[in-house]
Amino acid sequence: MISQVFILSSKGDHLIYKDFRGEAGCDAVNKFYEMVTTLTGDQPPVVMKHKELHYVHIRQGGLYWVATTKADSSPFTIIEFLNRLTALIKDYCGCLSEKSVRMNFALIYEVLDEVVDFGYIQTTSTDILKNFIQTEAVSAKPLSLFDLSNVGLFGADTQQNKVAPSVAATRPIMSSRGEQGGKNEIFVDVIERISVVIGANGVLMKADIEGEIRVKCYMPSCSEMRIGLNEEFSIGKSQLRGYGAAVRVDECSFHQAVRLDEFDTYRILKLCPSQGEQTVMQYQLCDDLPTAPPFRLFSSIERDTGGRLLIYLKLRCDLPPKRSVLHLNNNPALPLFSYSLFSSLSQELSSPDQSAELQPQNKAVHWEIPRFPGGAQLSALFKLEVPGLSSASLQEVGSISLSFELPKYTCTGLQIRFLRLSPIQPGASQRWVRYVTHSDSYTIRI
Amino acid sequence: MPYLGGEETVRELRRALSNPHIQTDHLRYRNTIHRVIRLMSQGVDVSGLFSEMVKACATGDIVQKKLVYVFLCSYASVNPELSLLVINTLRKDCSDPNPMVRSLALRNMCNLRLPGLCEYVEQPLTAGLKDKAACVRRVAVLGWAKIHALLPNTEIDAAVVNELYGLLRDPDPVVMVNCLRALEEILEEEGGVAINKPIAHHLLNRLKECDVWGQSEVLSVLQRYRPRSEDELFDILSLLDPALLSHHVPIMAATLRLFLSLCSMLPAVCVSALERARGPLLAAAGSSSRELRYAALCHIQLLLRSEPGLMGEHYKRFYCGYAEPPYIKQSKIQVLVELVNDDNVAVVLDELKGYCTDVNTETSQAAINAIGSIGRSYDDRCLGILTGLLELKQEHITSAVLQTLRDLVWVSPQYGDAVCSALEKWEDQLQDTQGRGALLWLLGVYGDRLSGAPYILEDFIDGVRSEVSAEVKTELLTATLRVFLSRPAETQDMMGRLLQHCIEEELDMCVRDQALLYYRLLHCGIEDVRRVLQCGRRSDLSLGPLIGRPPEPISQWASIFNTLEPLMLGASSAGNSDPSTLTPYTLTSHSEPMTSDPHLMTPKLKDPDLTAPACSGQCLSLSSTLSPEEFERLWLQTEKGEFLEAYVMCPVPRCSPESLQVALQLVNIQTLAFTAPNKLPWKMYLYTHSSHTLTPHSSTTPPNTLILAEVLQAGGDGVKKVKEELIEDQENEREESVKEGEGGEERRGEMSGGVGGEDGGKGELLVRMRQYTGEKTTLTEFLSVLTTVLNAQHTA
16 A cells, blocks of 8 residues: 655655655655655665655665555565556656656656556556556657767677667657657567676686566567577576577576466467566576686785885686677775875776776776777776775775676577567567676675 | 746746637647646645636546646645536546546546545446446445545445445456455454455455456455365465465565465474575565665565575575665675575685675674674684784774674683784774773773783773763773772772772763762772672673574564565664674673672573563663652653553562562663562552664654553452552552552452462562553563563562
């Protein structure tokens, strides 16, 4: 049972406020902002309570999405609902940002009105909602930076007509009446998040992959879609299929709309996608990567004669040479030295397009590599002036963490063999399959 | 900028809305209304436009209608008269051929929230229940719940309730779930919708048709159903079993909760249900939504309370990611500590060691604490890590390490030597109060082995004038006195200075009192000092159960599973793991118990139950004293606050009243007055302050709440008499009632003879508690503390 739903910008501006049950006054909004901004470090912010009113909030797109409730409801339901609401609004508005929420407030009120009645969630399925939602989205212009960074993402310079720009999937699903109308597109994304811990001696201490297949459908009507996965795809440790290298996951779960009658024999998922984005399949793989982790790092830390700290890092990318990595951020955390101690950082990087800076608030050095081809090796030497450096503190330079994005690559090796729509759509329908691996947490201890 | 426009903008909008040119132009009209709503959601008061908006409501354009309704529902309560004008349009819309228009009108009619309009709404609602379109029925069903909420005192027509029960069989699943929700609210006083066998089975069979939200709602309603036979129970369980593996977390959680409540008598089934749900829970704990991750982690902590081995082999899933927010890291650290076993202890310690140098201070402190608590049960590798951290000379790390070391040696005295060698080369300055307190405690306890101890103390004593924290000062007093016992020659002079300062110049009463106490104690002779100060300085081995918690039964937490509470507990568990609830500090440097024979304390220290309740979310304290007059005045304010009356199965304590008083003071309960032990009816007046740690961020409620209590010997008329007297007032009457009570003693004797059977020593105590602010839970927690003390006194 939800009393109110409201959306606040990160600065506390009211963007959307809807009261479903009239139980709590609208001063709850200000109260919430006051509470959330005065939280101390060890207080978890997700659920807060003030005078019998529970505030549950999530942060997405730089906004606070808050639901309040008086009854003791299920936290999973409320959090999932808020997540679903953000996804719905993303579907309808194209992207999630303060601007798009401001521009589409009428649409959001309409969605909220249909989704929740008297605090009870009615439906969040786009199939049903599309009959009720009448307002058209005003699409906020995507940031130009976004465009730039995506040129490389799909190698658009070489295969311009075969790939869609990644903004293609960030348009509202309802804009069929607009100028982009009639574009029957369907996107199938395989997204994996990898989290790795590599010990100081180079031993892989933990490796997890969480993956999902997401379908984003712009077709107003689509009767059936068949997604074929690798034939070698196997679930669990015992099962082995096919003759090629097995693609193995530990656990696997499917959206309830997916029919699995051909899954066991042919690894085919059948579903009727509804408009908008949905997660069709989720899978996990623990501790047993089929390939070596994508990066290796060799480091040495010394103190030179002038009392400076020398950090020498050599990073190697173990991917096949064709692949390349984007937006690699490298954060050797140096948590031991407080900000005031740093006086300067000098750096020697192996190529000019990289950059490195000292981030005092995180006590870290931030090394950014825009593009990193597979098989290559990069190195950097950081010199830090730290007054009062002792040999003990030298030992305790924190771990290095990498964040990156690997386009067109899945660590498990999961591939989509084919994507068929039946019956064949009249007119030009476009099907896109995209793969990406993100780093959830990639830590290398020194 | 919401406020810039203000008056002027509203006036301009009014002009635009009443402009006939705009009214005829479809798009311009809609755009103007758009602007109104935009202002509204930015927080500008646009209620002045109400009458213009009412006019705008009569339109064929659905988008415009929806916008106007948003406006009307927000401001209807401000303009109840004008809202009457809308009703006509709404009622007309209710018979529109378009079902969307019908449902829209019906929904907003109820959303106006005007009790005066209910009479106009009932007829369309009744019609709506029979509508052809499911979307109208959905709205109509919930409409009745809205009417009930608006007019809580008027009964909803029984015919309507029957119809709602009938609609449980509606072909549309959302209508069915809405019926459940509406009936739950309408019949709240009767305990919600009646779940009998046909309804339960009907709901179970249709579960598959509902969406995620409907399913979790139905599952939570089904908790009230009790299957008639074991066969039926197992049929239901096997029907629900696949849902335990659902990748929709809300469904999985609701199913698990239903399992736990259905099988509360079958612990083995519960455990296997937990095992089934492990996969989805772990997946949720690694979900891409942080908030979901956190919720799952909090629930995993709950499960681990009864099934510590449940996640054992999956400990790597709880490694912290670099970019995770501190609150997730901290709860992951808490989980990791629980998962440590012989096989993985080395790996986990390695991982935790990495977190100790986290940029976030709270996270690094949590990690250090975690290493300390692993050290209680595992080897001294932990100690190596901790002492290694001291070398980093980082203020917050050092402070956390010292506190952890103090807690560690208190429970495991065998680490004393290692701690001493780490402290041997101590030369740092600490700013943090808690850290300094811990350092002083360690110096006091190991003063005989640390060669530098007196010199560090001397630095502290030299700076005592600029010391602000009373806590550090009392700790300093105790430590100095202890070091004096082992090394009198080096310490005597500075101890004199310290005592002199504290007695003559100190403003804080606690510090001064303690200094005075030590001063007088020293007069009694060195042997007495030794006896008082070294008692309880080492831990008792019987404290083991306090540290290694035994697994709780599942029923302990099953009722809060899948509620918001575990997430709030997560907030307070940071405070719970705070060493101050467990540390020797609270026991040794207590200002009160020193006044009495220290032997009285020892039996209680051995009793682990005594301190355990104090850890469970509330802390009692004696922060301010209360005069008897004040007590009486507060006690007699019958109309305010929480009142709780409970019978406690416990005989009148046979020990001397003084020892009872001391025992209660140990748990921070102050005794105000009591009757002599063999007088009847025996009674006792108590008070204490509770500071509830569960709601740390509610700034408006006072941090301390006063709890008053009266303990009476139950049975016979005595109790009733005393109660009357309490309402009536005054001393002389009280005496009278005591006499009457004595008269009633024989009757009481008869009764206890009749009811209590052969065991004449057993009896009941009636405890009455009163509290002016705060929640009832504090009272129950207070009661549990009190009961433990009383029982302990009886057995002692």
